[in-house]
Amino acid sequence: MAIASLSIISAALLTGFLWGGKTWCNYFCPANIVQKIYTAPGGILESHPHHFRPKLPQSMCRKPTAEGDIGACVGCVANCGDIDLQRAYWSVVLDPQLRNVYYMFFGLIIGFYGYYYLYAGNWGYYFSGVWTHEEGIWEKLHQPGFYLFGQAWRMPKICAAPLTLAIACTSSLGLGCGLEKLYRRWRSRHISRSEKLTIHHCLAVAAWSSFNCFYLFGGQPNIILLPELARRIIDISIVVSSTIWLCRALQQNPGRYQQESRPRTAG
Numbered sequence: 001m002a003i004a005s006l007s008i009i010s011a012a013l014l015t016g017f018l019w020g021g022k023t024w025c026n027y028f029c030p031a032n033i034v035q036k037i038y039t040a041p042g043g044i045l046e047s048h049p050h051h052f053r054p055k056l057p058q059s060m061c062r063k064p065t066a067e068g069d070i071g072a073c074v075g076c077v078a079n080c081g082d083i084d085l086q087r088a089y090w091s092v093v094l095d096p097q098l099r100n101v102y103y104m105f106f107g108l109i110i111g112f113y114g115y116y117y118l119y120a121g122n123w124g125y126y127f128s129g130v131w132t133h134e135e136g137i138w139e140k141l142h143q144p145g146f147y148l149f150g151q152a153w154r155m156p157k158i159c160a161a162p163l164t165l166a167i168a169c170t171s172s173l174g175l176g177c178g179l180e181k182l183y184r185r186w187r188s189r190h191i192s193r194s195e196k197l198t199i200h201h202c203l204a205v206a207a208w209s210s211f212n213c214f215y216l217f218g219g220q221p222n223i224i225l226l227p228e229l230a231r232r233i234i235d236i237s238i239v240v241s242s243t244i245w246l247c248r249a250l251q252q253n254p255g256r257y258q259q260e261s262r263p264r265t266a267g
Helices: 002-019 023-027 031-039 085-092 096-120 157-190 195-217 228-251 254-261
Strands: 144-148 151-156
Touching (some): 157 195, 195 228
């Protein structure tokens, strides 16, 4: 883990040195797409630079000078989300690859945590946290990777784990595309049709589902050690905050963004 972390840090530093800006973040960092899924078209506390068009948006690349910070954008990506997150989102919302990633991300979470159950045959293996102190990890890669119906299956763990992720992601993609078609059909009957808005609603619900699914498992081995009241507060806070975000996200649309982006004139 230490070697992997140092390698990633070194690669990020080298990329920044060679190309500048946030080239690493926009093109190489695997966490970038997760950030987009969880925040686009805007976080709960996100600033709205398209309202006032500041010369130096909050997250824009910058460098210090004697007169204060100045922009240091190298144009590493068009429609940078660090300059205007909503503009970046609406510019790619119809990209089929983006939709696929949103839908498959939900399956990735299900497959990742679900494999703990498939491997051990129960949820106790994951929620107890015993896997964090497990010994002989390398040797177990070639041991049975599934334990189902009271018996171990011969498929080695090194094959069973990626197979589980692949099946979960593929199933999630199919589910997302299927629900998207149903929603598009419903909107065409009841509401004036807007493809961008239809896809936006689907992506927002997919992001909300992925977020809550992740925290249904993520961190739970530590959270369950807390008092009952603390656990309830954490769980409720996660659902409430994500639902507030979803309600706000569903209210956003390209037309509203364009209207809010128009230059303001003195009344």
